[in-house]
Amino acid sequence: xxxxxxxxxxxxxxxxxxxxxxxxKYWELYIEKHPGDRANFEAAKVEFSNVKxxxxxxxxxxxxxxxxxxxxxxxxxxxxxxxxxFYYVAAACALIFVFLGIYSTSEESEVQQIIVEKxxxxxxxxxxxxxKTFSLPNNEVLTVSETGITxxxxxxxxxxxxxxxxTLKVPFGKRSELVLAxxxxxxxxxxxxxxxxxxxxxxxxxxxxxxxxxxxVFKDKSKPxxxxxxxxxxxxxGTTFDVKAYENxxxxxxxxxxxxxxxxxxxxxxxxxxxxxxxxxxxxxxVKKNVDTEMYTSWKNGYLIFDDTxxxxxxxxxxxxxxxxxxNVENDLKGESCTGKIYLxxxxxxxxxxxxxxxNNTFKIQNNDTN
Numbered sequence: 001x002x003x004x005x006x007x008x009x010x011x012x013x014x015x016x017x018x019x020x021x022x023x024x025k026y027w028e029l030y031i032e033k034h035p036g037d038r039a040n041f042e043a044a045k046v047e048f049s050n051v052k053x054x055x056x057x058x059x060x061x062x063x064x065x066x067x068x069x070x071x072x073x074x075x076x077x078x079x080x081x082x083x084x085x086f087y088y089v090a091a092a093c094a095l096i097f098v099f100l101g102i103y104s105t106s107e108e109s110e111v112q113q114i115i116v117e118k119x120x121x122x123x124x125x126x127x128x129x130x131x132k133t134f135s136l137p138n139n140e141v142l143t144v145s146e147t148g149i150t151x152x153x154x155x156x157x158x159x160x161x162x163x164x165x166x167t168l169k170v171p172f173g174k175r176s177e178l179v180l181a182x183x184x185x186x187x188x189x190x191x192x193x194x195x196x197x198x199x200x201x202x203x204x205x206x207x208x209x210x211x212x213x214x215x216x217v218f219k220d221k222s223k224p225x226x227x228x229x230x231x232x233x234x235x236x237x238g239t240t241f242d243v244k245a246y247e248n249x250x251x252x253x254x255x256x257x258x259x260x261x262x263x264x265x266x267x268x269x270x271x272x273x274x275x276x277x278x279x280x281x282x283x284x285x286x287v288k289k290n291v292d293t294e295m296y297t298s299w300k301n302g303y304l305i306f307d308d309t310x311x312x313x314x315x316x317x318x319x320x321x322x323x324x325x326x327x328n329v330e331n332d333l334k335g336e337s338c339t340g341k342i343y344l345x346x347x348x349x350x351x352x353x354x355x356x357x358x359x360n361n362t363f364k365i366q367n368n369d370t371n
Contacts, residue, residue: 001037006044016045115327116352116365123171127157130164136176142168143179144198163199170194170211173323180207183218184225187300190320191246212244214300217259232265232281242297251313252281255296303343311336322348324365 006012015023031038125136127149134157136142141152148159149166158166170176172191179185181199188194192211200206205225217225219238227234229245231252239259245252254263255278263279263286264270271279271286278296280287295305304317315326321344345351352363 003044117325126169128167129158138174141177144181168194185216187214214242216240236261254279
């Protein structure tokens with residue numbers, strides 16, 4: 001393993017932050033079996049320590065605060081369940097590198113408190129068919145077939161009697177999966193709506209999306225597939241791509257993982273795409289570039305990847321994922337950016353504790369009591 005491999009290894013990061021006996025034993029055995037990796041292992045430990053505290057950039061007060069938070073949160077994690085401990089610490093360690101960019105540009109800065117407003121109502125996922133509305137749990141998996149729409153337990157929610165359209169509404173803070181009648185599979189992100197037919201007609205396959213989906217289209221050259229949004233359409237036969245089209249958002253794009261697609265907008269702009277390309281879409285232009293597609297699709301696997309990304313954008317993603325809002329972000333965090341990976345724990349407090357530990361900010365959760 002290279003130094004970079006060690007620094008990107010979650011279990012190595014667990015060793016560096018917690019240093020529990022089990023993790024120490026694991027790496028002792030690893031080095032015994034791979035003595036050639038010892039030099040890189042030791043070099044990674046040194047680099048981790050240098051990056052972790054970045055002491056030449058921190059004031060003495062901030063450095064002491066960072067040490068204290070890491071110590072307190074590390075002790076807290078040690079007392080938790082073993083599996084939860086691993087993923088929490090993996091998230092914390094990854095965020096050490098995420099927030100390196102903050103410390104590199106914020107000498108002697110004051111600690112900012114960001115208010116996190118948590119919605120008091122917990123809206124469920126809704127499946128709206130021709131005659132009924134179903135409330136569904138988070139991460140529900142729906143399958144459309146000739147017999148109807150079934151849930152993950154195989155229960156039949158709706159029987160297909162005709163070629164009618166259905167609507168899947170996934171609120172902020174929730175996610176879902178949907179297998180369409182042709183076998184195409186969708187991952188539906190928070191705050192998204194998908195309108196889809198019970199059966200596709202004989203000459204085309206069309207769905208309408210508001211929000212964000214990741215889709216693996218079943219190949220059928222005789223029946224083109226189209227994803228419609230309010231500002232653009234994506235035309236495809238069989239491929240894998242991500243569509244982001246939140247209403248009233250300037251951040252609209254298509255990211256192609258496999259295959260080929262054509263994009264056409266309501267402003268009569270067109271573009272063809274090949275794998276590993278993203279297409280940013282605005283009312284005035286289309287901007288295409290080569291990208292690492294995982295940075296745009298990792299949300300479906302439970303983590304986010306950033307590369308010199310403004311923190312405001314990161315908090316926007318988290319606000320959708322957890323159905324919260326962050327106050328005064330533009331003023332408090334203006335000009336700060338991050339690079340790294342954030343694991344999306346099911347517990348918002350875990351993520352915010354990690355952000356607080358490793359950034360020059362604190363987060364205070366309060367309920368949004370607007371009635």
